[in-house]
Structures are given as C-alpha cells and as structure tokens.
Amino acid sequence: MSNVPVAVVTGSNKGIGLAIVRALCKQFPGDVYLTSRDPQRGQAAVAQLQQEGLRPLFHQLDIDDLQSIRALRDFLKDKYGGLNVLVNNAGIAFKVNDTAPFAVQAEVTLKTNFFATRNVCTELLPLMKPYGEVVNVSSMVSASALGRCSRELQQKFRSDTITEEELVQLMTKFVEDAKKNIHEKEGWPNTAYGVSKIGVTVLSRIQARLLNEQRKGEHILLNACCPGWVRTDMAGPKATKSPEEGAETPVYLALLPSSADAPHGQFVSEKTVQPW
Numbered sequence: 001m002s003n004v005p006v007a008v009v010t011g012s013n014k015g016i017g018l019a020i021v022r023a024l025c026k027q028f029p030g031d032v033y034l035t036s037r038d039p040q041r042g043q044a045a046v047a048q049l050q051q052e053g054l055r056p057l058f059h060q061l062d063i064d065d066l067q068s069i070r071a072l073r074d075f076l077k078d079k080y081g082g083l084n085v086l087v088n089n090a091g092i093a094f095k096v097n098d099t100a101p102f103a104v105q106a107e108v109t110l111k112t113n114f115f116a117t118r119n120v121c122t123e124l125l126p127l128m129k130p131y132g133e134v135v136n137v138s139s140m141v142s143a144s145a146l147g148r149c150s151r152e153l154q155q156k157f158r159s160d161t162i163t164e165e166e167l168v169q170l171m172t173k174f175v176e177d178a179k180k181n182i183h184e185k186e187g188w189p190n191t192a193y194g195v196s197k198i199g200v201t202v203l204s205r206i207q208a209r210l211l212n213e214q215r216k217g218e219h220i221l222l223n224a225c226c227p228g229w230v231r232t233d234m235a236g237p238k239a240t241k242s243p244e245e246g247a248e249t250p251v252y253l254a255l256l257p258s259s260a261d262a263p264h265g266q267f268v269s270e271k272t273v274q275p276w
C-alpha cells in the first residue's frame with residue numbers, strides 16, 4: 001500500500017475540474033487523479049496535462065453510476081488506504097434555451113448534481129484521512145435560489161439541525177412537484193439547477209456537522225464553494241473568469257494547511273465565507 005497522499009477531482013476531463021487538477025498537480029504533494037465518466041475524454045485530458053509537463057493519474061468515474069463510484073472507492077482503499085483530498089466538481093446544467101420540459105430538467109439535474117454527488121460522498125467520505133479536505137463545488141446560484149424559496153423552505157434549508165434524510169426528502173419532493181407542475185405553488189423557485197445547488201450547499205453543511213459530531217479528532221475540513229462565472233462549455237465564452245481563475249477557490253479549500261480549523265461547513269466564494 002502506498003503512503004503517498006492522494007487527491008481526486010470528479011468530472012475533471014474539462015472545464016473547472018481540469019483546471020483544478022492542473023493546479024493540484026503543481027501544488028499538491030502527492031498523487032492527483034483526473035477522473036472522467038468517459039475514459040477516452042479522460043485520457044485525452046491526461047495527455048494534454050502531460051504535454052504541459054504535469055503527471056496526473058487517471059481513474060474512470062461516472063458519478064451517476066454507483067458501481068463506478070464503488071470501483072474507485074475500492075481502488076483507493078487498496079492502493080492508498082484512503083483519500084486525502086476530494087473535490088466534488090462534476091455537474092451538469094441545461095442551457096437556458098433548452099426545450100426539455102421543466103419536469104425532465106428537474107429530474108436529470110437533481111440526479112447528477114445532488115443525488116450522484118451525495119452518493120460519491122456516502123462512498124468516499126468514510127475513506128477520508130485525518131487532516132483531509134473535501135470541496136463540494138456548488139454555485140452562488142444556490143444562494144440566490146434559496147432567496148426565492150418560500151419562507152418555510154428557506155427556514156428548513158438554513159436549519160442547523162436538518163438531517164441528510166430530510167434534505168433527500170426535500171430534493172425528492174422538488175422533482176415530484178416539478179412533475180406535477182406544482183413546484184412554484186409549493187414554494188420552489190423555477191430553477192432546477194438552482195435547487196440542485198441548494199442541495200449541494202445544504203448537504204455540505206450537514207456533512208461538516210456530522211464530521212464535528214462523529215470524527216472531531218480527525219481535523220477533516222469540508223466546504224461548499226462557488227468558482228465564480230467561468231468560461232467553460234457549461235457557462236459559455238462570455239463568462240468573466242478563465243478556468244484557472246475559477247479553480248482558485250476550490251484549490252484554496254483543497255489545500256488548507258493542516259493547522260487550519262476553518263473554514264469548515266461554509267459556503268465560500270472568492271476565498272471568502274458567504275452568508276447562507
């Protein structure tokens with residue numbers, strides 16, 4: 001078994017994830033795994049970084065596929081005995097002009113951004129080594145979507161006692177309400193992406209609390225963040241930041257020094273803790 005520290009970035013064959021891997025290859029003192037659901041796209045991205053003189057490693061990971069998550073989990077357990085840094089970056093967004101019905105957008109977006117990200121956490125958080133860091137890439141859109149929820153939903157999503165099961169029930173209810181076209185009447189904002197990222201931010205707050213309660217002595221720091229508005233296939237060419245600039249806050253959170261005990265359980269943008 002290798003004692004080398006190990007970092008994993010989900011959805012890192014392009015965009016912000018690829019830029020996070022690039023930065024970690026330069027700054028993280030250990031093995032850095034570029035992961036992709038498609039091995040060919042993943043290997044092409046590895047080759048691109050190799051041309052830049054960097055040495056990322058590759059592992060397949062489709063976060064929508066529990067078998068794929070578990071294969072990575074078993075690989076990390078066998079080869080490294082755990083994991084030091086996990087960046088949950090993989091995500092999807094329908095284009096504004098996409099004609100897919102809202103119910104479909106809600107189901108598909110929540111499936112990957114919330115439920116699949118949660119599955120990765122369920123399988124990989126138990127592997128986190130002491131002084132490790134977990135970064136969940138959310139979005140400022142989560143905060144603006146929260147502001148457009150009913151007062152009752154806002155209260156639940158800001159609660160310091162909400163459980164993971166209650167959050168899962170709420171995210172499931174959103175998808176069901178969208179299918180019945182009653183989501184707005186039920187107090188939801190009209191944004192599937194926004195609700196999925198509310199899920200990611202609240203999940204992060206819950207998981208940080210559980211780490212405090214159950215693994216306090218392990219000094220694992222877990223945060224959600226926004227990368228900013230970044231020029232990628234998701235956000236398009238008009239966005240203000242390069243992928244490298246978008247990677248800055250996630251990488252800062254992934255490389256917090258072992259002496260740090262904060263931020264933890266926060267929503268962070270521009271390396272600054274944001275109100276929730």
Ligand code: NAP
Nearest residue numbers: 011015016062063064089090091139229230232233234235
């Ligand atoms: P992107 O260029 O579209 O890249 C998304 C990455 O996620 C791709 O590598 C994609 O793989 C991967 N992915 C999607 N579904 C996956 C799955 N089921 N399993 C594994 N990988 C999967 O988007 P981006 O802008 O870099 O976004 C990265 C993260 O930042 C997302 O969570 C996004 O919501 C968040 N974000 C972005 C912005 C922005 O302005 N760009 C702002 C706020 C937050 P494929 O190539 O196989 O599709």
